[in-house]
Amino acid sequence: MNLAIAKQTQIDSGFYHFINDEVLPHTHLTAEQFWQPMQNLIAELMPVNQSLLNQRQRLQQQIDHWHIARKGQALDQQQYQAFLREIGYLEPEVKDFIISTEGVDPEIATMAGPQLVVPVQNARFALNAANARWGSLYDALYGTNALISESEEGVNRAKQVIKASKQWLDEHFPLANGSHADVASYVVYYQHLLAFFDDGSETGLAKPGQFVAFSGHKDCPEAIVLKHHQLHVELCIDRQGDAGKLDHAAIDDIQLEAALTTIVDFEDSVATVDAEDKVMAYKNWLGLIKGDLTAEFEKDGQTLVRQLNPDKSFRGAKGGEYALPGRALLMVRNVGHLMASDLVLQADGQPSPEGIIDAIVTALIASINLDSGSNSRCSSIYIVKPKMHGSQEVAFTCLLFEKVEQLLGLPNGTLKLGIMDEERRTSMNLKACINAAKTRVVFINTGFLDRTGDEIHTSMHAGAFVPKNAIKQKPWFQAYEDSNVAVGLNCGFAGHAQIGKGMWPMPDEMAQMMAQKSGHPKAGANTAWVPSPTAAVLHAMHYHQTDVTQVQTQLLSHLAQSSMSAPLRQQMLQVPLLGTHDTLSEQVISDEISNNVQGILGYVVRWVCLGIGCSKVPDIHHVGLMEDRATLRISSQHLANWLHHGICSEAQVLAAMTQMAAVVDKQNAATPGYQAMTNNLSENLAFNAAKALIFEGGNQPNGYTEPLLHHYRQLAKSQTPEQ
Numbered sequence: 001m002n003l004a005i006a007k008q009t010q011i012d013s014g015f016y017h018f019i020n021d022e023v024l025p026h027t028h029l030t031a032e033q034f035w036q037p038m039q040n041l042i043a044e045l046m047p048v049n050q051s052l053l054n055q056r057q058r059l060q061q062q063i064d065h066w067h068i069a070r071k072g073q074a075l076d077q078q079q080y081q082a083f084l085r086e087i088g089y090l091e092p093e094v095k096d097f098i099i100s101t102e103g104v105d106p107e108i109a110t111m112a113g114p115q116l117v118v119p120v121q122n123a124r125f126a127l128n129a130a131n132a133r134w135g136s137l138y139d140a141l142y143g144t145n146a147l148i149s150e151s152e153e154g155v156n157r158a159k160q161v162i163k164a165s166k167q168w169l170d171e172h173f174p175l176a177n178g179s180h181a182d183v184a185s186y187v188v189y190y191q192h193l194l195a196f197f198d199d200g201s202e203t204g205l206a207k208p209g210q211f212v213a214f215s216g217h218k219d220c221p222e223a224i225v226l227k228h229h230q231l232h233v234e235l236c237i238d239r240q241g242d243a244g245k246l247d248h249a250a251i252d253d254i255q256l257e258a259a260l261t262t263i264v265d266f267e268d269s270v271a272t273v274d275a276e277d278k279v280m281a282y283k284n285w286l287g288l289i290k291g292d293l294t295a296e297f298e299k300d301g302q303t304l305v306r307q308l309n310p311d312k313s314f315r316g317a318k319g320g321e322y323a324l325p326g327r328a329l330l331m332v333r334n335v336g337h338l339m340a341s342d343l344v345l346q347a348d349g350q351p352s353p354e355g356i357i358d359a360i361v362t363a364l365i366a367s368i369n370l371d372s373g374s375n376s377r378c379s380s381i382y383i384v385k386p387k388m389h390g391s392q393e394v395a396f397t398c399l400l401f402e403k404v405e406q407l408l409g410l411p412n413g414t415l416k417l418g419i420m421d422e423e424r425r426t427s428m429n430l431k432a433c434i435n436a437a438k439t440r441v442v443f444i445n446t447g448f449l450d451r452t453g454d455e456i457h458t459s460m461h462a463g464a465f466v467p468k469n470a471i472k473q474k475p476w477f478q479a480y481e482d483s484n485v486a487v488g489l490n491c492g493f494a495g496h497a498q499i500g501k502g503m504w505p506m507p508d509e510m511a512q513m514m515a516q517k518s519g520h521p522k523a524g525a526n527t528a529w530v531p532s533p534t535a536a537v538l539h540a541m542h543y544h545q546t547d548v549t550q551v552q553t554q555l556l557s558h559l560a561q562s563s564m565s566a567p568l569r570q571q572m573l574q575v576p577l578l579g580t581h582d583t584l585s586e587q588v589i590s591d592e593i594s595n596n597v598q599g600i601l602g603y604v605v606r607w608v609c610l611g612i613g614c615s616k617v618p619d620i621h622h623v624g625l626m627e628d629r630a631t632l633r634i635s636s637q638h639l640a641n642w643l644h645h646g647i648c649s650e651a652q653v654l655a656a657m658t659q660m661a662a663v664v665d666k667q668n669a670a671t672p673g674y675q676a677m678t679n680n681l682s683e684n685l686a687f688n689a690a691k692a693l694i695f696e697g698g699n700q701p702n703g704y705t706e707p708l709l710h711h712y713r714q715l716a717k718s719q720t721p722e723q
């Protein structure tokens with residue numbers, strides 16, 4: 001049911017009651033002060049939003065025509081760049097400037113550490129993600145293949161974990177003499193930490209200042225807090241604990257400060273297709289902000305209730321209380337400019353831009369308790385905006401934020417902006433994009449998944465792309481990563497904002513993650529995305545290994561003054577196409593199709609039929625991959641490209657889909673509520689959604705998956721309303 005609130009628009013009744021009953025009472029706004037101004041703001045900005053979308057479409061058409069007219073010819077970089085400049089795809093160069101965002105929390109401005117992302121729809125995960133500020137090193141090493149071989153089990157494994165952890169302590173918190181492995185007990189002596197060995201000898205830390213706090217008795221502390229590269233580490237001491245019993249010094253656990261920030265995601269990882277879904281998502285955000293969200297669930301035969309962790313309190317080494325945040329600083333990712341929502345219908349029945357509604361509602365909710373410091377200690381609201389194309393779209397987001405602040409009565413500049421550098425037009429014009437947000441920007445972040453999807457869609461007509469895994473090996477990719485860091489540093493991000501790297505998409509492959517993600521801080525990034533709290537703990541180790549402040553200082557001293565050097569620009573515009581002499585074997589083509597199709601079906605079936613926006617789906621080599629809308633965009637665009645250029649045929653893809661549907665059904669056999677696709681392939685909504693994503697992929701706006709996913713999920717919901 002929709003309620004006519006004003007002459008012009010209709011508000012979904014569930015949304016209306018949620019805002020009036022559950023949100024507004026916690027703010028200083030009345031219903032009258034909220035609804036009419038909200039509708040006015042939507043009415044004012046909706047045409048601007050639409051004109052930006054039209055501009056995307058115009059540019060894409062011009063690019064398509066340019067490639068079609070040069071079919072079969074090698075891409076002439078000079079001509080190509082001139083053309084992109086002429087149509088406004090490449091924007092004029094911006095003079096050097098420095099960002100001036102104020103009131104940014106240290107977790108973003110000055111500290112370096114992991115950034116966890118979590119789908120907002122899943123309360124259990126969302127609570128876990130907020131609590132992932134701290135995580136157990138012992139659990140992370142015991143439960144994964146990060147450092148300890150999978151062949152070690154039981155007590156042996158536990159001993160290996162303790163040994164590896166002590167080595168890690170020796171590396172980053174060395175003793176003046178000896179090893180943590182040989183310590184029999186730790187005591188606090190005046191302001192110092194002392195470690196005693198079996199023979200009665202003692203030593204201190206090589207850098208005594210690393211000891212910052214403790215709890216319990218000085219002679220027999222329960223917790224010892226150390227600090228390195230601004231990150232805290234807590235040694236938890238308990239002679240009766242499971243691990244404490246096995247350890248000479250009775251260290252029962254080592255807790256690492258891990259996810260400094262968590263992005264609560266309303267975008268790539270969720271399936272929210274109507275007002276009902278959106279209200280549920282906003283409710284979880286509200287619970288996180290108010291601090292009263294809970295989740296009850298069964299695990300290992302027990303009923304557990306999860307809630308937010310409190311802050312931590314210790315005694316400072318130098319006296320007084322030593323307080324530390326117990327939870328990650330929460331940011332919220334809104335949807336982009338593309339989609340529209342039935343939360344608010346226009347007079348003609350058209351849905352309203354979802355990005356505008358998201359900005360208003362997520363900020364309204366985040367404004368609750370804003371000055372209490374329960375989330376931001378700087379009274380800031382951090383909104384991550386995805387999928388923006390070029391600086392005009394960034395400027396539009398800033399205008400939206402300014403208007404939202406006025407609507408909510410918040411000081412100008414409260415809403416901070418995280419710019420996802422995940423569309424090609426943003427990468428190519430990153431400096432101009434940052435300039436458009438220079439008083440609000442708090443991060444730029446390479447989102448390599450969407451960015452790869454956009455790489456394919458933008459140049460759909462330029463030729464056939466190399467196989468999916470080879471795309472990242474081509475020069476454009478490293479140039480994109482390097483340019484992002486260089487531009488950020490040039491614009492004064494060091495010490496003020498985040499330069500972030502993308503998601504680790506193999507949630508179970510932690511040994512590989514340890515090897516590869518160590519490169520992120522080394523490349524000058526002060527944060528990078530991880531898919532789970534465990535991955536956050538492990539990735540935190542990389543920020544002890546590398547001093548990002550030092551790396552950024554070194555990089556800055558080598559950087560050319562220009563925002564993006566000509567070679568980087570040139571490399572970024574090299575489209576990763578198959579060369580005229582490159583041939584792919586039938587096997588390579590068939591494996592590529594099967595792999596893409598399996599990923600698409602495995603993800604889409606859970607999205608469309610179960611409303612799950614992020615899943616772990618095994619690839620054809622049985623490696624579980626994090627699949628979300630952005631990985632789907634890559635797979636579907638890649639197949640669309642190969643079909644378009646005749647690398648494979650429709651019949652081949654359909655045959656692979658039929659075969660993989662059976663595989664995916666088997667993989668999901670134990671999933672509650674799952675209905676096998678193979679029961680009726682031709683009528684199955686997920687199967688048809690997957691077909692549409694592939695066969696109509698070339699015509700989707702910028703290759704996005706949302707329009708088709710939403711359509712099929714809405715159909716599925718209408719057929720089984722109880723889902």
Ligand SMILES: CC(=O)SCCNC(=O)CCNC(=O)[C@H](O)C(C)(C)COP(=O)(O)OP(=O)(O)OC[C@H]1O[C@@H](n2cnc3c(N)ncnc32)[C@H](O)[C@@H]1OP(=O)(O)O
Pocket residue numbers: 116117118119124125126128129265268269299447449450503507531532533614615616625626627628630631
């Ligand atoms: C392109 C992009 O936009 S990337 C950003 C969007 N992607 C994401 O946000 C990915 C978030 N991650 C996830 O959703 C999950 O980790 C998946 C789906 C990838 C993998 O899930 P699984 O490995 O199947 O996790 P599983 O269900 O076994 O859960 C394991 C434990 O990890 C926790 N966990 C997993 N991921 C997260 C997370 N992102 N945040 C918090 N907790 C998490 C679960 O809560 C669970 O712990 P619990 O039992 O104590 O509650």
Ligand SMILES: O=CC(=O)O
Pocket residue numbers: 268386420422446447448449450451502503630
């Ligand atoms: O949003 C992240 C991405 O990689 O896409």
Ligand SMILES: [Mg+2]
Pocket residue numbers: 268386422447449450630
């Ligand atoms: Mg993305």
